[in-house]
Amino acid sequence: MFPDNGAEGVAVDLSRIDEDPVFASRVEQLIKLSRERHVNSFSQIEWPESIPDDEWWLPPELLSVHGTEHAAALSERQLKLLSKWECINAFSLNVEGERELINMLSARLYAPDLPEIEHYIHHFIDEENKHLWFFGEFCRRYGGKIYSSKKMGVADERFGKEMEFFLLFARIFIFEEIGGYYNVIAGGDTRVSPFVRLIHQIHHADEARHITFGRAVLTQSKSIAFAASPAAECEAAIAHLQRFVQISIEALYQPAMYRDSGIAGGVALRRALLADPARRDHHASALLKRPLKFMAGIGIPLEANPA
DSSP: OOOOOOOOOOOOGGGGGGHHHHHHHHHHHHHHHHHHHHHOOHHHHHOOOOOOSSSSSSOOGGGGTSSSHHHTTTTTTHHHHHHHHHHHHHHHHHHHHHHHHHHHHHHHTTTTOOOOOOOOOHHHHHHHHHHHHHHHHHHHHHSSOOOSSSSSGGGGOOOOOHHHHHHHHHHHHHHHHHHHHHHHHHHHHHHBBBHHHHHHHHHHHHHHHHHHHHHHHHHHHHHHHHHHHHHHHHHHHHHHHHHHHHHHHTTOHOOOOOOOTSSSSSSHHHHHHOOOOOHHIIIIITTTHHHHHHHHHHHHOOSSSSS
């Protein structure tokens, strides 16, 4: 599929990303917006004492059982309780994701061989740090826990510096597009409990800029990374991202959230839902439609439901 550039790849300077004036202008605009729309989440969020269990914490259409026989077997009261724990799971995934994201971006600040995008990365990290805090605070206040998953284990492989750079932002982009899908739907649905809706809206205000940045930096860095890497590494990079997509989807079907909702057989239910045609169609036609279309457009074919 890819030309073989040799065992060591081709020396390619990542600073070439900055040569595109359109990209540079877009980054400057994102910096401006981050400054103008800065929100101090630590002092501006007013936390209610509780969120009623008999309200929707996520719209029913976002629940992992939606469209299946399992949803039909549950009462509205049970679905609302499930929506609480699915919300806690989604926010827990954000805690894990934001924590890893901050660590990886911080490690790359002021690296001499990386493009001069540090000013925006500082805003990026600042915003993600606030997200990490309010998602963790939400989970502990209203769920009494933060669910743990193995979602981030896919990041352990080693690639050349150009490909590492591309894969970092590709994972961030996919992760944030999935979160953005939840934010847009839950944040705009008046059935959802008002405070939960507010958290989605606050998160989306920042994440929309992060997704815009991700699209721009991936468009610029993809050709550089793949030109710098041997064919085997290019193939491995796509396989790496495909595993990340799969793990990201599987993380949305946390067995513990079924248990906490009073639904027996969480592991078996998870397995059944991941194989259910309605859920697989949802992954492809809704949840992952935007990010996978973009990735295909820059030459990275990924599937929503890998075998």
